[in-house]
Amino acid sequence: MLSAVVERYVELMRACGFVFDEQARRLASFSAFAETRGETHVRVATVLDWSRRARTEAQRRIVYMTVRKFALAAVTEDAQHEVPPPDLLPRTARQRPAPYIYSNKEIAALLSAAERTASTRCRVPIQYKVLFGLIAATGLRISEALGLDIADVTPDGLLIREAKRRGWRILPLHPSVGKELSLHLARRQRVHVASNAIFLGERGGRMCHATAYAAFVRMLEMTGLKAVAKGGQNPRIHDLRHTFAVRSLEACEIGRDNVARHMVALSTWLGHVNIADTYWYLEGTPTLLGRIADRVERFAAGELS
Numbered sequence: 001m002l003s004a005v006v007e008r009y010v011e012l013m014r015a016c017g018f019v020f021d022e023q024a025r026r027l028a029s030f031s032a033f034a035e036t037r038g039e040t041h042v043r044v045a046t047v048l049d050w051s052r053r054a055r056t057e058a059q060r061r062i063v064y065m066t067v068r069k070f071a072l073a074a075v076t077e078d079a080q081h082e083v084p085p086p087d088l089l090p091r092t093a094r095q096r097p098a099p100y101i102y103s104n105k106e107i108a109a110l111l112s113a114a115e116r117t118a119s120t121r122c123r124v125p126i127q128y129k130v131l132f133g134l135i136a137a138t139g140l141r142i143s144e145a146l147g148l149d150i151a152d153v154t155p156d157g158l159l160i161r162e163a164k165r166r167g168w169r170i171l172p173l174h175p176s177v178g179k180e181l182s183l184h185l186a187r188r189q190r191v192h193v194a195s196n197a198i199f200l201g202e203r204g205g206r207m208c209h210a211t212a213y214a215a216f217v218r219m220l221e222m223t224g225l226k227a228v229a230k231g232g233q234n235p236r237i238h239d240l241r242h243t244f245a246v247r248s249l250e251a252c253e254i255g256r257d258n259v260a261r262h263m264v265a266l267s268t269w270l271g272h273v274n275i276a277d278t279y280w281y282l283e284g285t286p287t288l289l290g291r292i293a294d295r296v297e298r299f300a301a302g303e304l305s
Contacts, residue, residue, distance in 0.1 A: 002039065110225070114219055156172065
């Protein structure tokens with residue numbers, strides 16, 4: 001049965017280290033759809049019919065390509081499977097907000113303003129400065145930072161459990177970051193509440209995203225950064241993560257092999273399942289564009305091969 005082939009494929013992908021939950025659900029849905037038709041192998045026509053269940057063209061292509069990747073593996077064992085062509089469905093432009101890359105001066109101003117945004121009911125002094133400083137210094141997602149427990153601060157680094165795709169990783173901390181976090185933990189542990197969260201809300205439980213977001217909006221207002229992003233939009237908390245990724249690449253030693261190794265390390269650090277997600281993250285800055293222009297000129301002059 002096709003479902004059995006799907007199950008073996010999912011097991012293989014997970015054994016290779018992939019977090020394969022969403023893809024597994026899509027493939028299970030496809031195999032159930034195909035089996036109601038009495039089919040035991042992938043058929044292009046069936047893939048197309050099944051993909052029409054998606055609500056948007058972009059989602060339709062995503063589920064279509066998920067089955068195509070499965071078919072590429074399945075056909076190596078059984079030539080009766082059909083492999084859907086890669087461009088049978090049109091590509092759609094991937095929509096995302098243009099990232100705002102903060103300058104070091106802007107980040108310093110935000111952190112300086114952070115505690116002035118806290119309400120009088122804030123349980124732990126200076127925790128907003130630590131929260132947003134930690135995101136800026138490590139590239140954490142806001143959900144990962146708010147999901148941290150006291151026990152997640154280990155001698156080896158910061159244990160990230162609340163990853164976007166349910167994986168986990170350990171991030172070694174720079175001594176300066178480790179020092180600030182240790183001082184925060186000392187203040188936090190003087191607050192006796194049932195929660196083990198590092199960052200507390202006003203009622204003593206884990207700080208929620210809405211509370212952190214409201215504080216960040218006030219920080220933007222206090223530093224004159226409100227509405228400075230493209231199209232008059234506010235810079236986002238997530239742009240601190242974008243900025244970390246871009247500055248990390250700027251600090252990388254020049255050279256194709258160096259950059260390739262750096263990208264693999266950065267992808268792991270950020271918690272991306274696919275390195276393509278990391279390339280998608282990076283935006284051109286004057287420093288990066290200057291390096292690219294320099295290498296193009298040297299290549300044109302015959303200095304590089």
